[in-house]
Structure formats: structure tokens, C-alpha cells
Amino acid sequence: MPSKLLLLAMIFFSAPAFAIYKCESGDKIIYSDTPCHGGKSGSMKELAVVDPANATENNAAQKQLQQDKKELQRLQQRREKEEIQEARQQAKRYKTAEAKKKKCAESAQRVQWAKEDANSAPTKSSERAKQKARRTTEKHQLSCGNA
Numbered sequence: 001m002p003s004k005l006l007l008l009a010m011i012f013f014s015a016p017a018f019a020i021y022k023c024e025s026g027d028k029i030i031y032s033d034t035p036c037h038g039g040k041s042g043s044m045k046e047l048a049v050v051d052p053a054n055a056t057e058n059n060a061a062q063k064q065l066q067q068d069k070k071e072l073q074r075l076q077q078r079r080e081k082e083e084i085q086e087a088r089q090q091a092k093r094y095k096t097a098e099a100k101k102k103k104c105a106e107s108a109q110r111v112q113w114a115k116e117d118a119n120s121a122p123t124k125s126s127e128r129a130k131q132k133a134r135r136t137t138e139k140h141q142l143s144c145g146n147a
Helices: 002-013 052-120 126-144
Strands: 020-025 028-032 044-047
Touching (some): 052 126
């Protein structure tokens, strides 16, 4: 019984092999834990060996990797939606600004026409034309903020 426990302890606590080398020489293949000898013609390949103690860590790491990938994908989709929404808002702001700019240009043109009418009005209706020009200018300043 103690020898079985000792044997199990040795199996679990023994150092795992880190690499196995596959040496090919002609049609003969040899697996070894040491590199191929330089005198033999053949190729040397390192094969990965799974350590049973690390298998659970690898599984946990794979699960974590999958969760991280899903989280990354979710965040990327969220960012894309936010960028689309921001682009729409920016387009709306641009459209509103362009509409205001056009409205102010039209208002400025009305102010200029009113001033021209006041300057060219006959003396009898001159005061009325000047008052209209002042009011048009005031309305333009309220809506556009400039003179």
C-alpha cells in the first residue's frame, strides 16, 4: 500500500517533459526528449506536450478567452452604435446650422433692401421707410445676432 502511494506521488510530482523531438532519418522516425544528433540527417521538430496539471488551467484560460472575445465584440458593437448615433446628431446639427445661416442671409438681404428703400424714398414717405428699415434691422439682430 505505501509503495502505491509513493508511486502515485512520484507520478503527480514528477517534472513534466517540456518537449518531445521528432527526428526523421530516411524512412525511420524517432521520438526523443533530446534534440537530434548532428551527425544524422533529418529534421528536428518540437512537439508540445500537455501537462495534466496545466490542463485545467488551459481549459480555464480558454473559457476566459472566449468570454473576453464575447465582451470585446459586445463593446465594439456598442461603440459602433454610438458612433452612428453621434454621426446622425452631427449631421442634424450641421443641417440646422445651414438652415439658420440661410435664414440669416435672407434676413440680411431684407435689411439691405429696406435701407435702400429708405434712402430712395420720397420725402413724404421717408420717415415710414426709415422706421421699416430700423425694425427690419432689429429683427435681423435678434434672430442672427449681428448687425
